[in-house]
Amino acid sequence: MIRPRKILLIGKPKGYSILAIAEELPDNGKIFACAEEPYLGVYSQEAFDHSSDGKKISLRVGPVADTLEALHAEDEHFDIVFIDADQRNAVQYYSFVMDNHLLSMDAVICVENTLMKGQVYLENVSDENVLAVRKLNAVINSDPRVEQLKIGVGEKLLWPEDYPSYQWYLGDRKPGTKQMRIVLYLQVILPVQSGLSLIRRSPVPPDAVIESKTQVVKDEVFWGCNQCRILERLRLDGRVAYVTGGGQGIGRAFAHALGEAGAKVAVVDLVLAKAEAVACELSLKGIKSLALAADVSKPEDVQRMVDAIVARWGTVHIACNNAGINLNSASEETSLEEWDKTFNVNLRGLFLCCQAAGRIMLNQGYGKIINTASMASLIVPHPQKQLAYNASKAGVVKLTQTLGTEWIDRGVKVNCISPGIVDTPLIRSQELRPLVRRWLADIPAGRLAQPTDLQAAVVYLASEASDYMTGHNLVIEGGQSLW
Template sequence: MTGGTQAEGIHATGQPDTPIEVLTALLTKALQQQTLEQQRTYVQQALDIAAGLDDYLDKISSPPSQVVCELVAASVSHDWAGAHAAGKTQFLQKAECCSGTLEGRLLRFLVAATGAKRVLEIGMFTGTSSLAMAEALPEDGQLVALDIEPYMAEFAGPYFAASGLGGRIRPVIGPAQDSLAQLAAEGESFDLIFLDANKDGYAAYYDAIMQHSLLAHNGLLVVDNSLMKGRTYAPGGVADASADAVRAFNQQLLADGHVEVVALPFRDGVSLVRRRSPTSASATPSAAPAATNGQAAALNGRPAASTDLAPAAAPAADPVLCGFRGNSLLQRFKLTGKAALVTGAGQGIGRAWAHALGEAGAAVAVVDLDLAKAQAVAGELLSKGVRALAVQADVASKKDCQRMVAAAVAGLGRLDIAVNNAGINRNSAAEDTPEGEWDMTFAVNAKGVFLSCQAEASHMLAQGYGKVINTASMASLLVPHPQKQAAYNASKAAVVKLTQSLACEWADRGVRVNCVSPGIVNTALIQESPDLQPLVTTWLQQIPAGRLAEVTDLQAAVVYLASEASDYMTGHNLVIEGGQSLW
């Protein structure tokens, strides 16, 4: 309830607001009525609100997958009493232990919203929540589901297989405490942990999670049944061990100063728990207790869990402990509120970089000589919820470079990041290279980068901040072979020296200039070229990594260089070539 009185459940404004407040007000009025008919009127209104809530929530939430629906239906209709009588289960399970599709959708949403890659579920039951959460995991993600009943893994197995996600779900059967200890011994940690097991074990499971640091930094713990059908807070005269255990656990969470808790009245109650970020107030020397003898032994005899050791004292506002300007490391990579432009973004590396910057939070101006290609990539970004616009420009034209910057600023409101990626490559023997080919290569690859930087700097220097990232090449470090491309190699070497020169000129004015030198990238240029395809076998023999680069191998680099995490880096040539320049 939001600010209501305990007696009537009325909102602070004096009027009932939430469904629970309205229910409370209606039932209070029913008790105040003199006749049965009047009482029935208010009770019926309250019943209508209560009875329709879950159905309506189900209708206005995104639908579950078909296989989750099938698993829920099978879980609810299964003869659990018969299974127990036949000795298939150690305990008499109940159909109501099934999470259901609505709760599964919440859990799936939380996995997706937190970007979790590793998830732990304590209390798998029939695996409905396991499957729902696995649906939100990336291909290389994994969900570890603990249960004490071998029959549960047997029951859920066919549905996991039918979903095609069975490889992402790892059932672990046995007492949960033993399984948690084993996971800790394996060095596991999890971005999200869902706790829905025996209620009298909640406190011990939580202690194990925290003691073994199974919940990763910035991880989320989701606790189910924190209301226990209302018995955790409603007065009652019947002994209820489960409600007593959950009530005590709720207080345990609240009393733990290391975590922050918010309890939601969703279904039977869901509590979301996360570690508090250290602050100057909590990081004072007086907050650190002395190590016990047992903790000292841990240091001498075995690797210590994080809670074995007293928290290290730190000065106020220690940026290592508390985060630089209060930002965690990953937050420093976020580009939310920034605006970027990427030239040559209609395909290949530029397209990948536009997507990377957009996923990191930036609005993106997609610049390309071919407007249709720029529009296609801008459309891709818009479909992902990234603010984007398409701009046509020839970077070899000063007028076009000035226009593209003006268009980006006008369309996005600002310009903080510029990625100068447009380039061309024409292969020819040096003695046969036409003058026009040389001039065109330098016009785009070198002059185009300079004109772009010049136009971008006119805006960035005025605002006192900017990140310029130029695309150079591994060819600036060595002579790629057997292809012959003297003009290209020389133009990319010029990009590196230009980057270094601009970095020195603009460093004290808030603008950082760096470049990225990719190796040989597996783009359409190679895939569709009859001249380059035969060279791939030779190239692979020159690369220690044993493969060509993919555009996705380059995405994190541009986000790093565009973010505040790289504020002290300027004039650097970041080489990403699988080790080819080392041979």
């Protein structure tokens, strides 16, 4: 659920559990499993070696305290730390993790066996293991640095609103109940019969006493703008976006990026089937999407597009005007028909979209417009000849600058992205290979752009993090315009 990259296991997890978790990590993920004795045995290591995910697992056998010291010395930090409460010195392990900053900023500690099948709540208990777990729970409960959620199995089910100390007991319920949906969200199912405490850092209280040799300035840099961390400011939850030319290439990448950041996304393309295919991809990720067909060069199509989005989701917050075409010809042979067709889509269509979306945004006092220009607005790419395209993209930049200055005082920011040559199926043909080699010689980065190279930029320009930017041409071309 938190998309971890590094996980630390302290205790006695089974080999198959470790492998199950490893399978859900990204390729660069890592699990450090440490224990006092080699209980995992050679057979588990052999099993790991037979799995393609085994390379993500590092077994460290020996005194756990020494292993933690070594990890601290190696400056490791983890997104999830599993601690088995049913082991000697569990309190010390928890304290070491917290005191020595082995946790990344938004990490979670999962402490297993914190309920011991309910025994920790019984009176007159003499079992040393149960008393040790009770002590660990007391330490965690009294630690002002963290907040926690307890999950266990019992006959009674209490929801958070009924139990403000955040101890949840999940009882047996038929499929489809609230409790079952919680289980379905998990990527890896963990047994919780003996209890599982989920622990994370508490937000720093405004009156927190910070001991430091230097004065700590508690301003917006410290607390975050409007008390939001920087990554939270890039979120687009609750926003409504559209992407023209969204059925393929850069537009498809933009649609995925905006949706992953939390926006509802209308995918707009000249060909409805292409828009529907991308909308289907988004829905598989749980992103609310809408597929629309529109010819952006026609004002009636643009207005119909905007009206459909407003009818579905009430407004438009983010307008990503990406649709464009490129028709190559020598300048002396460029026909008026080719010139008009290029400008009708690349500049006229973009203007119509800016105007239609801008009216909604100006009325609501907020909006982000992101236009797709091109590196061709800065230089004359060669050896291809594309007069109409180059001139139209230069017009996109000037249009963006003009609207950006006119509308910022009314809450609407207008910026554009100028990509370099993007690696798409359209340029992978055999006959274009010599041309691609020529382009690569002119790019300091030594490669073509990938659509994913542009995704973070569109999210930034769509988010509140870029509220002070307007009329800007954000160039992403691997340095090609510098040579």
